[in-house]
Amino acid sequence: MFDIIGKRFWFFLISGVIILIGIISLATVGLPRGIEFSSGSILTLSFEQPAEHDDFKQAISDLGYPDAIIQQIREGEFLIRTQELSDEEKTRIEDTLAGRFGQLSEAQFSSVSPMIASETTSDAIIAVIVSAIGILFYVTWAFRRMPKPLHYGTCAIVALVHDALIALGVFSILGAILGWEINLMFITGVLAVIGYSVNNTVVIFDRIRENLTRGIGASFEMVVNNSLVETLSRSVNTSLTTLVVVLALLLFVGASIQNFVVVLIIGIIAGTFSSICIAPSLLVVWDQGEWGRFIPQYKPFRAKD
Amino acid sequence: MTTKNAIALAVILIIFGLAAWIILPIDGERFGRQGMQLGLDLVGGVHLVYQADFPEDATPEEQRADMNRALLTIERRIDQYGVTEPIIQQVGSDRILVQLPGFTDIDAAKRLVEQTGFLEFREVELNANGEPVYLGGYLAESRNQFYNATEPEDRIFVDEDGIPIAFLVKTDDGIAFVDVEGNPVAQEKLQEYPMALSWIPARSDGGTHLTGEYLADSFPSLDQSGIAPKPVVSIQWSSEGGVYFDQIAKRLYNSGEYGTPQRALGIFVDSTLLSAPQILQPEYGGSGIIEGNFTREEAAELANMLKSGALPMPLKQPPLYQEKVSATLGADFIEMSVMAGIIGIVLVMLFMIAYYRLPGLLASLALIFYGVLVLAIFKLWPVTLSLAGLGGFILSIGMAVDANVLIFERMKEELRMGRTLGAAVEAGFNRAWSAIRDSNITTIIVCVILFWMGSVLVAGTPVKGFAWTLGIGVIISMFTAIVVTRTLLRLFIHGPLSRHTALFNIDRGKK
Numbered sequence: 001m002f003d004i005i006g007k008r009f010w011f012f013l014i015s016g017v018i019i020l021i022g023i024i025s026l027a028t029v030g031l032p033r034g035i036e037f038s039s040g041s042i043l044t045l046s047f048e049q050p051a052e053h054d055d056f057k058q059a060i061s062d063l064g065y066p067d068a069i070i071q072q073i074r075e076g077e078f079l080i081r082t083q084e085l086s087d088e089e090k091t092r093i094e095d096t097l098a099g100r101f102g103q104l105s106e107a108q109f110s111s112v113s114p115m116i117a118s119e120t121t122s123d124a125i126i127a128v129i130v131s132a133i134g135i136l137f138y139v140t141w142a143f144r145r146m147p148k149p150l151h152y153g154t155c156a157i158v159a160l161v162h163d164a165l166i167a168l169g170v171f172s173i174l175g176a177i178l179g180w181e182i183n184l185m186f187i188t189g190v191l192a193v194i195g196y197s198v199n200n201t202v203v204i205f206d207r208i209r210e211n212l213t214r215g216i217g218a219s220f221e222m223v224v225n226n227s228l229v230e231t232l233s234r235s236v237n238t239s240l241t242t243l244v245v246v247l248a249l250l251l252f253v254g255a256s257i258q259n260f261v262v263v264l265i266i267g268i269i270a271g272t273f274s275s276i277c278i279a280p281s282l283l284v285v286w287d288q289g290e291w292g293r294f295i296p297q298y299k300p301f302r303a304k305d
Numbered sequence: 306m307t308t309k310n311a312i313a314l315a316v317i318l319i320i321f322g323l324a325a326w327i328i329l330p331i332d333g334e335r336f337g338r339q340g341m342q343l344g345l346d347l348v349g350g351v352h353l354v355y356q357a358d359f360p361e362d363a364t365p366e367e368q369r370a371d372m373n374r375a376l377l378t379i380e381r382r383i384d385q386y387g388v389t390e391p392i393i394q395q396v397g398s399d400r401i402l403v404q405l406p407g408f409t410d411i412d413a414a415k416r417l418v419e420q421t422g423f424l425e426f427r428e429v430e431l432n433a434n435g436e437p438v439y440l441g442g443y444l445a446e447s448r449n450q451f452y453n454a455t456e457p458e459d460r461i462f463v464d465e466d467g468i469p470i471a472f473l474v475k476t477d478d479g480i481a482f483v484d485v486e487g488n489p490v491a492q493e494k495l496q497e498y499p500m501a502l503s504w505i506p507a508r509s510d511g512g513t514h515l516t517g518e519y520l521a522d523s524f525p526s527l528d529q530s531g532i533a534p535k536p537v538v539s540i541q542w543s544s545e546g547g548v549y550f551d552q553i554a555k556r557l558y559n560s561g562e563y564g565t566p567q568r569a570l571g572i573f574v575d576s577t578l579l580s581a582p583q584i585l586q587p588e589y590g591g592s593g594i595i596e597g598n599f600t601r602e603e604a605a606e607l608a609n610m611l612k613s614g615a616l617p618m619p620l621k622q623p624p625l626y627q628e629k630v631s632a633t634l635g636a637d638f639i640e641m642s643v644m645a646g647i648i649g650i651v652l653v654m655l656f657m658i659a660y661y662r663l664p665g666l667l668a669s670l671a672l673i674f675y676g677v678l679v680l681a682i683f684k685l686w687p688v689t690l691s692l693a694g695l696g697g698f699i700l701s702i703g704m705a706v707d708a709n710v711l712i713f714e715r716m717k718e719e720l721r722m723g724r725t726l727g728a729a730v731e732a733g734f735n736r737a738w739s740a741i742r743d744s745n746i747t748t749i750i751v752c753v754i755l756f757w758m759g760s761v762l763v764a765g766t767p768v769k770g771f772a773w774t775l776g777i778g779v780i781i782s783m784f785t786a787i788v789v790t791r792t793l794l795r796l797f798i799h800g801p802l803s804r805h806t807a808l809f810n811i812d813r814g815k816k
Contacts, residue, residue, distance in 0.1 A: 087412070188755060199745070237660065245699050
């Protein structure tokens, strides 16, 4: 029989370190925001004749956009990100580039005004907060017949905040290294991860609820551990099937919803870990009032009664 | 096989057959729905969101009425272009969202929506001696009064291309030159155009300003009178419009010689002078043409604009949000997501069969049922499938087997505790239910919030699509996992196959 709960402090340590790295990255690098949150325009142009990335960058700079971000999507296709462009400015860019690099076509164009960008930011934050509160209430309600139902709700929330923090931290690092930006699909991914993570946690809590009602197990810690072990293959199998389809999405649909898919992958892994290792461990720690004993000289703690 | 189970199986097969008939062929017509409704990012198209610019003194009721008229007007303009299933809707109290699937010319789309399309007729202001008034006249005398004091409305001065240079408006302390946005115009700019005519509203004998409101119809046509046929817009007046027009025509005809500004009728759309034809006869009898420097397409665009009427208020520039996706990009996405969906579903099935054997195979059948049923719902509802929506559907495939995994794991536990196969199947389904219900409700809560977020945000369409597909997926998956898999399993537990425990991957006694 696995002793998962017994290793709880190791789990806290691992999560703590990962989250700390993420927070350091968030504090220093921050999260690069896409135009949906920061406003601006993105123009994707396809050229019939391939152009060199450096030449292209120079051409955009010559047009008066030295700060523009240029990405080569594939041979002869470039993405240009600038501040919000007016119709005249866009026409001027396209005409000048067509003169310099030959025939072009506009594959994609999007433009977001500052007003919309700030609304999107605040609504996305509201959505994340409302989701967390909604879940807290629901989980507390679902476990209302248990002693201390709020413990279950709170631990589920801690687990999902854990997952969201890891996703944000990883994206901050990816942003620094690969220049990725967060967009609306990223927030959608974070919310989907929140739902997924709680889904897993609730399944485990459900088993704890059932085992506690049956009165099997010497102590709360034992009951939690047994419930975890009993649901372990389910937790792993469900995560695997979900990961498989998400990987298929990443491989085939790739770049266009990359943010969304990658945040799902991170979230599924973090969510599986947090629902197996973090949320039930927290329940035990809280139940046994161990808050003070976190760090050194931890001796495997065995329940007495 | 019990009778009850046989009925359940029959119902499942009927639903499956119906759902398969609905989705196949994928672009076929069923119950009035032709093919899947695909989002802009998949078929290409234009997505625009505008902020209405109401006059400052408009009451909320007037704003509401203006908004409704604006939506109708834009709808009429777009209808002429044969865009399939365009979306024109109000967002909040003062925003207009326009989505044109398959229409990828963003500049044409913007012209179509943005132009106020306010058609009005103007004549040249005359001074006390019946002579035409020029911009230079107002400047030279530094006048503080209009020449024609009976006409209180704005004067428009235009350059040689018909573009407005300035508007002369009445202010509290006299008159002032302003631009389109109401800001003062520099004297230097005005002095460049001393010969710009002062255009005032053309009014009927009763004082009615002749505008596009009095048009009954307008259509593009060709003026054959010149050497080369010239695109023009033919107009048909309403009955009162015809009377008003003839009153104006008669007055202008009598006020000057042929070729003088006094006899010109200025045709303005959105304060831009299109043409200023001479009045050739005192009566026109209800119809006329608008000349201008048009191409055929421009003439067609203008005719459409005039017919659909003017926007009750201008829209602020630039649009709050604009997005354009080319159709080729969209076609690639469809192909790729179909591949991802197929690969995903096959891998999940392989995993389930390898791990759970016979129950896994049955769950795989349930998964196929799930996929077909969900697609049928998407088609009939219809749910607009965007890339994110397809992502949500594919993700829900992975999650759909979750309920089955929960049940099968439970079954295995019950078998280990020594129950018979039949009892274990029933117990597995019954005991797993609370976990399935509670865990799926949390996902549904998130879907509801995502749906809200997708609805309030102007760029939120993909989020809404994702919330729909994931939400529908979760609900249907509870049904398929519980009803379909259970019915299929019951078929087997009473049959000869049930003795082959290896098919159920039971490690009886081993714990």
